[in-house]
Amino acid sequence: MSDAGTGRVWVGTANWSDHTRFYPRGTKASERLAYYATRLQVVEVNASFYRRIDPGVYAQWAQQTPEAFKFLVKAHRAVANRPRDPQLAAEYIKGQYEDVQPLREAGKYGGFLVQLGANIRPRLEMYDYLSRLREGLGEDPVAIEFRHPAWLQGEARVQTLKRLRALGMAAAFADEPRAVAAGLPEPVDELTMPSLAYYRFMGRDQAGDVSARERRALRADHVYTDAEIGELADLVAARHGPETASYVIFYNKKGPNRVEAAMRMAAELERRGCSAR
Numbered sequence: 001m002s003d004a005g006t007g008r009v010w011v012g013t014a015n016w017s018d019h020t021r022f023y024p025r026g027t028k029a030s031e032r033l034a035y036y037a038t039r040l041q042v043v044e045v046n047a048s049f050y051r052r053i054d055p056g057v058y059a060q061w062a063q064q065t066p067e068a069f070k071f072l073v074k075a076h077r078a079v080a081n082r083p084r085d086p087q088l089a090a091e092y093i094k095g096q097y098e099d100v101q102p103l104r105e106a107g108k109y110g111g112f113l114v115q116l117g118a119n120i121r122p123r124l125e126m127y128d129y130l131s132r133l134r135e136g137l138g139e140d141p142v143a144i145e146f147r148h149p150a151w152l153q154g155e156a157r158v159q160t161l162k163r164l165r166a167l168g169m170a171a172a173f174a175d176e177p178r179a180v181a182a183g184l185p186e187p188v189d190e191l192t193m194p195s196l197a198y199y200r201f202m203g204r205d206q207a208g209d210v211s212a213r214e215r216r217a218l219r220a221d222h223v224y225t226d227a228e229i230g231e232l233a234d235l236v237a238a239r240h241g242p243e244t245a246s247y248v249i250f251y252n253k254k255g256p257n258r259v260e261a262a263m264r265m266a267a268e269l270e271r272r273g274c275s276a277r
Helices: 029-036 055-063 086-099 101-106 124-136 154-167 212-221 226-239 257-271
Strands: 009-014 042-045 070-074 109-116 142-146 196-201 245-250
Touching: 009 257, 042 245, 055 070, 055 086, 055 101, 070 245, 086 124, 101 109, 109 196, 109 245, 124 142, 124 154, 142 196, 196 226, 226 245, 226 257, 245 257
Parallel strands: 009 042, 009 245, 042 070, 070 109, 109 142, 196 245
Antiparallel strands: none
16 A cells, blocks of 8 residues: 655656666666666656566566655556456456555555546446446555546536545646647646645647647657746645645656656755655
């Protein structure tokens, strides 16, 4: 079980192995996680979305990182994008719950991120599926990221947030200032689970009517300005409380953008009185 509710903010990135120009020359692939953990406090594991990770690998990662370091684990795509296959989803929910046990035992497990894909709409059976997720993941902290806008529109928004509160799940906050124009879900302003706040800052674009692929490329290239970092730090600080574990993850992918933005964010949060180091 994670120690959510400690009143701390953890700042990090999605993945650690592909941050070009961040690691000193000569750093071996097997040494990258340990080096990363000297600069940032948490990492979101994305490889788990594509394949199950052996518990022994999680145990090795736990050994390579400091005592206060945290891992967030992204749920497998069989859980997130194909939950309409109940048997397959149930198998992967059970498997992933069991696989991360080494992280729990090490006190380094922050919780699951379940990203429900753009093909998943807010139908009755999907609200029921959220309940099955909660049951299958036990007492683990769980954040849900919706990629179809209908979850957070009109009456469905009311139902969605009500269900998350009842189940003790956090609605992940994505940095989507152009959400409506881009056909993405509107950000959730309030916390649905007071003990957990989960942020995914994925870059920004100022483009007009462009394809989804072009938009992803623009966001990957984005370098957060000082003003934007300050704006997002204000958001995190305003929602953070003494009983909240806040996780701030950067996912603007190109080059060292992610780690540089994360380190700047940690410094800004320190200036606002939030423990982020």
